[in-house]
Amino acid sequence: MTSDLSGLTYDVAIIGAGVVGANIARELSRYNLRLVWLEKENDVSCGCSKANSGIVHGGFAERPGTVRARLCLEGNRMFAGLENQLHxxxxxxxxxxxxxxxxxxxxxxxxxxxxxxNGVEGLEIIKGERLRELEPRVNRQAVAALYCPQSGVVSPYEMTIALAENAVRNGVRLLLGTEVLSISRGADGFTVVCQNLTLTCRYLINAAGLYSDRVAELAGDRTVRISPRRGQYVVLSKPASPLTHSVIFQCPSPLGKGVLVAPTCHGNVLLGPNAEDITEKDDVGTDEAGLRAVIRAALRSVPAAGNLQAITSFAGNRPYSGLPDWLIGFSERVPGLINLLGIDSPGLTASPAIARLVADMLQQDGLTLEAKGSFCEQRPPIIKKKDRSFRxxxxxxxxxxxxxxRCEQVTAAEVIDAVRxxxxxxxxxxxxxxTRAGMGPCQGAFCRPRVVELLSRITGLRPEQITTRGKDSPPLPARLAGSQLKKLIDxxxxG
Ligand SMILES: Cc1cc2nc3c(=O)[nH]c(=O)nc-3n(C[C@H](O)[C@H](O)[C@H](O)COP(=O)(O)OP(=O)(O)OC[C@H]3O[C@@H](n4cnc5c(N)ncnc54)[C@H](O)[C@@H]3O)c2cc1C
Structure with a gap:
């Protein structure tokens, strides 16, 4: 399908379609550039950008003077503007x-x-009645809390999809199912070989997340090893009235920001994550020991979380470099290669600012960034808010x-819109x-056949060709389901 691209030359090739790659693709699509974007999976947001806490961090948890502290704050301040454009x-x-x-x-x-x-505004320590007023369901043994009005929640995969749709709409050539297998550097730039095409480019952006060490190595740069640090989560049902209004953290530990209890942007409650160093980059299974630790810690913060129904569990792997800060910049060994290494939390928050930084680096290196008159910054939402009159x-x-x-009230019109x-x-x-079809308590038992039927009708794919995660995708990870989670919560x- 993509062989016609062989031999084409691009100004910039981006490897990796997580939230970092998506922000970079969208940011660069503002300019008159030939851009290609390569992703090994069959959709965007299939790496750790789909399985994280979805918190837009305020910026108080990062060590002052670090790149991550600066970009977290800058990124946080960009979310409201992006939301107005991309919904x-x-x-x-x-x-x-x-x-x-x-x-x-x-x-x-x-x-x-x-x-x-770090420059975070509005922080304050609150105690007693003020804490109870803000969050009546927080454990009464909590003696104080640091309040940060700048934090927020986002659906990380919806954000990545929105950015990607807008980037493609503005001319970026996105090639899914296209794994970069080898990279060589010549006098004028890079030759990038994938299983089904070869292309050349002047600049190469390595936004491959957990695999960014391997991609750097393919290009001849052995900078750092990235190892997976897994975080497991429990998703609870939507409470009739909010369990908490804000994101509830505990004090951070050397392993991370600790277990949180948070409302998701669609009204569920999220508990997690733990932090465990594992060996397999793709191991996103969940297990009893990990989830028990998550549930115990979460119930300490908000005991009433135990009254909600458990829907499912999931896990995401942080790209952990062992370094005190992110490594973002031109490779010292391979001219023209920009590496983004070890972008763990708060990478989602910082991602819009990372993209600006990458654009600035390219410009300083001599790439002409000429604004494109046709750039369209708007992208309409897929999920339509339903009011009480909706039947x-x-x-x-x-x-x-x-x-x-039925669980998530997703209409045929929304599915059709998503596919088109x-x-x-x-x-x-x-x-x-x-669309959220399959995210509810029945976990797709009702809607899956209907989704397959509709998808088949619109795309022309035969129903048996439509799988859960796409052609050639790895087997589904082992995960604890609602009934097993209920037992752990009980x-x-x-006890
Ligand atoms: C448990 C957990 C909780 C977190 N919580 C938060 C949070 O609340 N707030 C926050 O700000 N951040 C959080 N983060 C961090 C955030 O999720 C990451 O920083 C961010 O998602 C990284 O995005 P990315 O695009 O760099 O990587 P990814 O999303 O992993 O994307 C990399 C992409 O590269 C592709 N790829 C790899 N190799 C190749 C190749 N050879 N060819 C083509 N494509 C390739 C992969 O398939 C993947 O799609 C959390 C992370 C985890 C795991």
Whole structure:
């Protein structure tokens, strides 16, 4: 399908279609450049950008003076503008870090000072009645909390999809199912070989997440090893009234920001993550030991979380470099290669600022960034907000009313819209990430056949060609399901 691209020359090739690659693709699509974007999976946002906490961090948890602290703050400030253009559901709901003892209050003071040094506005330590007023369901043993009004929540995969749709709409050539296998550097730039095409480019951006060490090595740069640090999560049902209004953290540890309890932008409750160093980059299974630790810690923050129904569990792997800061910049060994290495949390928050930084680096290196008159910054949402007057029906003939997914009230019109957009959609998971069909308590038992039928009708694919994660995708990871999670929650609530 893509062999016609062999021999084509691009100004910039971006490797990796996670949230970092998507921001870079969209940022560069503002300019008159020939851009190609390579992703080995059959959709965007299949790496750690699809499985994380979805928190837009305020910026108080990062060490002052680091690249990550600066880019986290800059990125955070860009979310409201991006949301107005791309409509992926960002909500600036604020966050609290809880302290349960005096020594933890000292830690809050440190975080407050660190946040202020980083330039985070509006931070304050709150206690007693003020804390209860803000979050009545937080454990009454919490003695104080650091309040950050600048934190928020976002659906990380919806954001990545929105950026990618807009980048492609503005001329970026996105090639899915295209794994970069070898890279060589000549006098004028790079030759990049994938399984089905060869292309050349002047600049190469390595945004391959967990695999960015391997991509750097393919180009002749052995800078750093990236190892997976897994985080497991539990997704709970939507409470009738909010369990918490903001994101509830505990004091951070050397392994990360700790277990949080947070409302998602679609009204569910998220518990997690833990942090465990593992060996397999693609191992995103969940297990009893990891989830038990998550549930125990989460119930300590918000005991009433134990009353909600558990829907599912999932895991994501942080690209951990062992270094104190991210490595972002031109390779010292390979001219023209920009590496983005070890972009773990708060990489989602920082991603818009990372993209600006990359554009600046290219310009300083001599790439002409000439604004494109035709650049369109808007992208309409896929999921339509339904008000009380909405009457969906599984038997309706009008696609605007015909329900494909009962749990999440997804209409046929939304599925059709998702498929007819600039990115190819070929799996039921791709529909799920765009529309939420299959995200509810029945986990697709009702909607999956309907999604397959509709997808088959629109794309011309035979139903048996439509799989959960696409052609040649690895087997689904082992994950604890709702009934197993309920038992763990009951154990931890009673014991
Ligand atoms: C458990 C967890 C919790 C987190 N929580 C938060 C949070 O709350 N807030 C926050 O700001 N950040 C958070 N993060 C960090 C954030 O998720 C990451 O920083 C961000 O998603 C990194 O995006 P990326 O695009 O660099 O990587 P990825 O999303 O992994 O994308 C890399 C892409 O490169 C592709 N690729 C790899 N090799 C090749 C190749 N050879 N050829 C073609 N394509 C290739 C992969 O398939 C993948 O799609 C969390 C991360 C984890 C794991």
């Amino acid at each position: 992926f559901g960002y909500q600036p709901i604020g966050s609290l870090v809880l302290a349960f003892a005096d020594e933890e209050v000292n830690r809050l003071e440190q975080l407050l000072g660190q946040g202020q040094a 969906g029906d599984v038997n309706a003939t009008d696609p605007q009313r015909r329900l494909i997914c 957009r600039p990115l190819p959609v070929t799996s039921t998971d791709a529909i799920k990430r765009r 154990d931890e609530t009673t």
